[in-house]
Amino acid sequence: MRKVWAVYAKDVRAELRTKDIFSAMFVFSLLATLVFAFALPAKLLDPKEVGGIAPGLLWVAYTFSGVLGLNRSFIVEKDKGSLEGLLLAPADRGAIYLGKMLSNLTFMLLVETLITPIFGILFNYSTFNLWLIPVVLLGTLGFAEIGTIFAAMAINTRAREVLLPVLFFPIMLPVIIAATNATSAVLANRPFDEVLGQLEFMLVFDVIFLVLPILLFELAVEE
Amino acid sequence: MATIAKYNASRPAKTGLGFSTIIMWSLLVSWPVSLLFVLLAGDDAILKYSQRIFYYHLPSNIVCFIAFFIYFVGAIGYWRTRKRSWDIVMVAGLELGIFFSVIGVVTGSIWARYAWGTFWTWDPRLTTVSIMLVVYISGVMLRAAIDDPTRKAALTAVFGIIGFVNVPLVFFSTRWFPKGQHPLIFSSTSNGSETTVGLDPFMYLTLGICSVAVGLLFTYFLTERMRLGQMQDEVAARRLALEGGEN
Numbered sequence: 001m002r003k004v005w006a007v008y009a010k011d012v013r014a015e016l017r018t019k020d021i022f023s024a025m026f027v028f029s030l031l032a033t034l035v036f037a038f039a040l041p042a043k044l045l046d047p048k049e050v051g052g053i054a055p056g057l058l059w060v061a062y063t064f065s066g067v068l069g070l071n072r073s074f075i076v077e078k079d080k081g082s083l084e085g086l087l088l089a090p091a092d093r094g095a096i097y098l099g100k101m102l103s104n105l106t107f108m109l110l111v112e113t114l115i116t117p118i119f120g121i122l123f124n125y126s127t128f129n130l131w132l133i134p135v136v137l138l139g140t141l142g143f144a145e146i147g148t149i150f151a152a153m154a155i156n157t158r159a160r161e162v163l164l165p166v167l168f169f170p171i172m173l174p175v176i177i178a179a180t181n182a183t184s185a186v187l188a189n190r191p192f193d194e195v196l197g198q199l200e201f202m203l204v205f206d207v208i209f210l211v212l213p214i215l216l217f218e219l220a221v222e223e
Numbered sequence: 224m225a226t227i228a229k230y231n232a233s234r235p236a237k238t239g240l241g242f243s244t245i246i247m248w249s250l251l252v253s254w255p256v257s258l259l260f261v262l263l264a265g266d267d268a269i270l271k272y273s274q275r276i277f278y279y280h281l282p283s284n285i286v287c288f289i290a291f292f293i294y295f296v297g298a299i300g301y302w303r304t305r306k307r308s309w310d311i312v313m314v315a316g317l318e319l320g321i322f323f324s325v326i327g328v329v330t331g332s333i334w335a336r337y338a339w340g341t342f343w344t345w346d347p348r349l350t351t352v353s354i355m356l357v358v359y360i361s362g363v364m365l366r367a368a369i370d371d372p373t374r375k376a377a378l379t380a381v382f383g384i385i386g387f388v389n390v391p392l393v394f395f396s397t398r399w400f401p402k403g404q405h406p407l408i409f410s411s412t413s414n415g416s417e418t419t420v421g422l423d424p425f426m427y428l429t430l431g432i433c434s435v436a437v438g439l440l441f442t443y444f445l446t447e448r449m450r451l452g453q454m455q456d457e458v459a460a461r462r463l464a465l466e467g468g469e470n
Contacts, residue, residue, distance in 0.1 A: 146385070153378050157368035167365060167382065170358040171389050174396035205392055212385060219302055220381045222374075 003091040007099025008106075011073070015107065021072045025111045029065035033119050036061075047124050054125045055183035059176055061115060062136075063143065066108050067165050070147040073104055074155040083155075087221055094214035097148060101213075105144035112136055131186045131195065138202035139179035142209060146171050149213040153220050178202050243450070246443045250436070257436040260429040273337040276330050278429055282437035284327035284352070290320035290441070291359065291387060298383030301376055310376035311452035313383055315445050317362055323441065324356050347397035348405045354393045358386045372459070 015021055036057045037045065044053055077083040086096060116136075120127035147168055154163040182198035184190075213220075261278050294316030301309035331349070332342045343349065362382050369375040422430065 149381070149385075153365070153381060156374060156378070157365065158370065159364075159368040163365065163368050166361045170354060170361050171385065173354050174389070174392045177396045201392075201395060204395075208388060208392070209385070212388060216302070216381045216384060219377050222377050 003089075003095040004098040004102070007086070007091075007096055008102045011100065011103035012106065014076075015103070020076065021069050021107055022110065024072060025065040025069040025107065026114060028068050029061045029111055029115045030118065032061045032064055033057075033115065033122055037122055045123060050123050050125045051184065051188055054119075054123050054127075055180045055187060057123075058116065058119055058127070058183065059139070059180050061119065062108070062112055062140070063169070063172065063176065065111055065115075066140070066143045066147060067168060069107050069111070070104055070144075070151040070168075071154070071161040071164050073100065073107075073148075074151045075161060078155050093218040093221065097152075097214055097217035100152075101144050101148040104148050105141060108140050108144060109137070112140060125187075127187065129186050129189075131192075132183065134199060135179060135182045135186060135195070135202075138199060138206055139175055139182075141206045142175040142202060143172060145206065145209045145213060149217055149220055152217070156221075175202060175205055178205075243443065243446050246439060246446065250439050250443055253432070253436040253439055257429075257433045260432050264426050264429040265423060273334055276334045278433040279437065280327060280330040280334065281430065282434040283323045283330065285434070286437055286441045287320050287323035287327055290316045290323060290445075291355070291390070292316070293445070294320060294359075294383050295387035298380040298387070301380040302384065307372075307376065307456065310372075310379065311449050311456070313376070313379050314366070314452055315448040317359060317366075317379070317383070318448060319441060319444055321356065321359050321363065322444070323437075324352060324359075328352060328356065346405050347394065350397045351390070351394045355390050358389060362386060 040053070043049065074083070077086060087093070089096070116127050116132075119125070147164070150167045150171075151164055154160060154167060157163050178198040178201045182195050182202075185194040185198070257278070261275050264275065264278075266272060266274070294313050297309045297312030297316055300306070301313065335344070336342050362379065365382055366375055366379055369378060
């Protein structure tokens, strides 16, 4: 546990000094939101209509900016040669994975908390609902879990950062389906039963893909 | 040159009837027979002629699940033992799974055009199979992006385990989709909401024969793909030895 914390603290400290990952993710998701606003016909952005598409757009913005951050977290390590050092550390590979996963989760959640209200303002769409918190939390946890192990895998290939989205999106589709459904149910104030099923599903997904990558990370980064 | 001559000499002489030869001949027999039965089987009451594609559709889909399961088994095997031979199993399962699921999707889609009037709907089953297909295609992309054979095997194994565990999750995630109209042929509990279609005995026989034919095709491809994998490994090893000799 202390080792997990050490890896996590290292990542957060590095990020606080450079603000590399965070700024890239935030600006990117902001731009994505703007692109949505311009690409979609004004008719769809009408306050009455927007509820149908906004949850999907929100999760597209989350996913794309998430991939950006996940890639950075390993590219920086690889290019500076610190990845080898990290792997040589006398720690279980599972602990390294967990530390990395938690730092990625933190950055993604931070960007999401900032972009969600901005998204709501730009789309005339109220994104303020406390029940959105568990939905975003569970969905993003799934992203971070799968994304961290895949980013570690992608960095060691010839295609590098290009490969991560290719691997990441298909596997994440169940979470994206559940998260968008839950988000639209929450924000439309639909009965809570609907949300609960999706939350349970995401919880199951998160638990499975928390255990599995911890076991498999060793194999994924093996030289 | 000397190495190649030695290699040829050390190769076991080809013995009369190998496993793959037997499979190949049974393939040549079973496919025409299956085609004959498909043509002879009675017309479907509602769908008439178009229903016949189903005799190849169902077996292909079953076989693609078997292939992906073989990939998963190979991945677990590689994870536990780190033996190269498991990599050959993984590739064979991965490639054949994609091949047969493409056949399943395409035959299903052609059939759907006539039965439902559309090539595609986002029915839970269709969605699951299409997502599964995309997942495994990205697995091929992953393999293509790695040069080092050991790393290739390791990452293929990681991806195979995660990808396989993901398949049931994909299916669960689609349960909120509106109930599709995919017909069920075999169903233990016939609930009114889903279409259950029965087959007459001759149709079952035809289905059985077609399953054998598709199964044989799969077995043939599997053995040949694994043999090819072994040969590729051998070539790589020999090339390495030759290059080492020259330097």
